[in-house]
Amino acid sequence: MDVHIAESPVEKQTIRTGLSPRLLPRLKEKAIKLLLQAAAFTSVAITLGIVGVLAYESFHFFQQVSVVDFLTDRQWTPLFADAHYGILSLVSGTLVTTTVALLVAIPMGSLIAIYLSEYAARSVREFVKPVLELLSAVPTVVYGYFALLFVTPTLQTLWPDLPGFNMLSAGLVIGFMIVPYVSSVSEDAMRAVPVYLREGAFALGATRMQTALRVVFPSALSGITAAYVLGVSRAIGETMVVAIAAGMQPTLTLNPLEPAATMTAYIVQVSLGDLPHGSVGYQTIFATGLMLLLITLLFNIAGHALKKRYRQVY
Known part of the structure; x- marks a missing residue:
């Protein structure tokens, strides 16, 4: 069978x-x-x-251009007949606008992160955080014209002699633009701190603010540092806001009330196609891009060192 x-x-x-x-x-x-x-x-x-x-x-x-002249010359006029290739003018404009942006984004982003992490109710957090992150979805060209047509006229009521193009308005708008990056990552890092650290602080008689500033914030400093580095990199690499609101004239100055060009704005200016490919003037955008890459790399290395130093293991 x-x-x-x-x-x-x-x-x-x-x-x-x-x-x-x-x-x-x-x-x-x-x-x-x-x-x-x-x-x-x-x-x-x-x-x-x-x-x-x-x-x-x-x-x-x-x-064709000396590295010493590139790093020390105080003029940047590669498109003129009497060409100068001093990158300091573009570096100063980039650092000034970045500094102004960070003076806005870091305090505001940190305070928002503390509020969302330690004070806000769950329903409030679930509503505020997505709305806040919508700021990062707005096209940067919109921010640029907002800085030029609203922020600058508003600042001119305080400083009547303020030029129409200036680094202050561009830096302020960039600061507001990168607040979601700082606040969101910082808030995630603070919420990752174990609850028993908060409970221990409360048991010792600490207030909610003391717990947030002296226990939670230092414990989350590794992740908060990463948020700051992300904000710095985002501010340095911003293009359209500075190209529209800060001006296109390279000026070696640390005064945010004056117009100046940044490295990204210059790259946009030359990339429009007015210069022949392979010329010295055209190759300046690659040298500028390399300098921008090195500056960003230095900030990331510094942030990584700080993050490694203050890394907490629970």
Whole structure:
């Protein structure tokens, strides 16, 4: 008498593929691992490609322009007949607008993070945080015209001699623009602090403000530092706000009430296509981009060092 034994789904799949039941899951895991590695290395390869292009084009630029003049000359007039290539003018404008932005974003973002983390009810937090993060979804060109057409006229009521293009209005608007980056990441870091630290502070008689400032904030300083570094990088790399509101004239000044050009604004100006590709004037955008990359890298290294120093392990 013939006895028919039903085949299990695994056996059927094994027959179809010719692979053992144990080998097939391993191959799937291996494929998933390779896919994830490819995604990770793709981002690294793109970064290396950007650095390589900047370094290659900048090398040709520095074959015709002295590095010493590039770093020490006080004038930046690469588009004039009497060309000067002093990057200090663009660096000063970038640092001034970034400083003004951080003076707005860091205190405001930190206070918002403390409120959302330690004071706000859950319903309030769930409403305020998404609304606050909508600020980061507004196109930067809108922020630029807001700075030019609203913030600058408002400031001119306080300083009648304030030029129409100035770094103060651009920096203020950039500060408001990056508040969501600072507040959101800082609030997440503060909410990650264990509850028992708060309870211990309350048990010792600390108020909610004392607990927030002396216990929670220092414990979350690693993540808060990452939020600050993110804000710095975002402020340094901002383009449209400074291009519209701060002006396009490179000026070596630390006065935020004056107009000046930033590195990103200059790159936009030259990238419009008025200069022939391969000329010294065109290659200045790669040298400027390389300088911008190095400045951002220095801030990120400093932030990483601070984050590593104050990292808390619970």
